[in-house]
Amino acid sequence: MDYLVVFLVLVVFLQTRVTDLKRAVVCLASQSVIIAIACFVIGFSHGNDIHAVMPGVLTLIVKVIFIPGAVYRLVQKLKNEREIVSASNVNYSTMAAALFLVMGYALVERLMPGAAGRDIVASSILMIMTGLSLMVLRKRAIIQICGLITLENGIYLLGLLMTEGLPLVVELGVFLDVLIAVVVLVILTSRMRLSFMTTDTSVMKKLKG
């Protein structure tokens, strides 16, 4: 489990550095792989029934194969799209992530000193906050989608640790919703490419007041 946390933190930090959209998607997929492994580890430590395997399998199918696949197909259609930002923007999100990591550990120390899943809780707080900061600081639609999935992954990991998985129906519903959300966002992004000739969300600032 410790190795997983190290890899997870590494991938999340990498996520904040990446400006190339394809690499961002690969990053997202590898992050979901780690989550899936964590699901299996936590699941098998509590029992051997279907509920132990289900979250991991669903994560593999939905978040590792389907979502990055859909986003990757979209990215291939976008020609020479690279996040053109000044380096400071990227540095800000990395800085923010570092702060969030410290904040996460401080929060965990404060709330549940000496708890077993301390590292996982801290890293899931890191993921939630980093996802948010990616959505706020970055301008590319694809990166924002990655931020959203990171946020969702963080909440999911935290939930998995706290409750050993939601009831099965709810779990299925959550995965269905994430799936539909990504489909909707991919549709919107490809429409954005047609209407605005770019997927930079900073061009959309007409609606105010």
Place this chain on the structure above:
Amino acid sequence: MNFDIRELIYIILALPLIFSAISAANFLGKDVLHWLNRLVATGVGAAIVMLLMTFDSDIPFAGQYIYLDALSMWMLIIIGTLYFAFAWTSKAYLDRDTNKRYGYLRRFGYLEGRFYALSHVFVWIMLLVVLVNNLGLMWVTIEATTLVSALLVAFKFTRNSLEATWKYVMVCTVGICLALLGTIIVYYIQLNTMGSENALNWLYLSQHSKLMDPAMAKFALCFLFVGYGTKIGLAPMHSWLPDAYSEAPALTSGLLSGSLCSCAVYVLIRNIIILMPAIGIDFISSLCLFFGLFTIAVAVPFVVVQRDIKRMLAYSSMENYGLMMAAFGLFVPVAAQAMLLNLFNHALVKFSLFYMAGTVIGEYGTKNMMRIHGMMVQVPRSATFLLLGIVALLGMPPFGIFFSKFYMLYGFFVSDHPCLGVLTLVLLAGMLIGILYHVLRMLGGRPKRKAAGELFGFIDSLVIAGLLIFGFVVSAGLGEITILNHLINNAAKIVLGGVA
């Protein structure tokens, strides 16, 4: 024909889904599609009326995944009425929007099937929201409404609607993810105190809610309040709301404002009922009062300086939901009842107003209120109905909102919050001045632009007049209509959770 409650619920849930599958397949002719749409909505409406007749609101109906009590029955009435109104106005709306000369959708006439499919799925999910018994499933369905309605908001795929939808999906999904975290914490509390039996079942939790850990419950409430508050459009989280309402097709805006926000309020209240005994009402009360009044205060200046007619209505919707949250936070029976009544009245009036705003936009080809003058001369029928709708919205007698707003304000004074009551009155007065100023400018004066002609047809005016009269009859005659009176009394009892 005699159906029991279970069969009626199955009918209500089956009909819209079947219809949307048919219209998505897109093999029917347009006329058949329009009539089938009306038939399905009328069928669902009839089933809801029959359900109201057979259902005894003292005895909740609990199935494995379905739960029906007075509160959900009341929500079903709201959604059913809007569904009916939607179906009977949609043909006129689509004819106008796909008109060869001036319609927004003129190049997309073939998309009518898709519009129907999405709208009916949207209504279907909202029906599901109020019928499921599980807090987790409520979360899932609320999130699903965001996603389906996002496709409806972006239906025209113009630049503005794309921008509005992007904001809508991003802000609401983040908000709703926080609500998921809150739901997970509720489940965590349940695991620690009651075990994993009946996981997240609302009925079970509400019966055992005294066992919960207060500190954790407060923690959960914060996430749930921010999450579902985003969906309701409470003040600091409202940035998506005016954009989405103003860029969506008029009928979708009506459904979003009237029924989707009500559903979000419903789910938030369901969650609060569970957490209430553990936290105590003081904290919840101040939270609801503060955010409710703050929402009204934020909405007022934007209405006064507004130029876009649908954005103005969107801000007025924020004002109404702010007032309802504040009234809920008072925790007195009279205010809780008035809040439920206002959910109903506001939904009816706001749906009609958004529909009429769509008509006005069709007639003048602009959303800018500063460029519309002399409606009374050019398009007298739309002008009359717009005036009636606005008068109803602002809470003037004899329309329904008058009664509900009056009792909500009355609630402020009976529950020892006279200062807040006066503050609310001042804010509402600002709202009234802003909206009335804009609308009277549009209605009066000399016409300066050529209008496309009276687009407000016969059936539409019947439906809109019906909505306004229905709101009036229900609110004014609530004491006389025994079945509704009983229902809303029980619903208010559920909302207060046995506190007051």
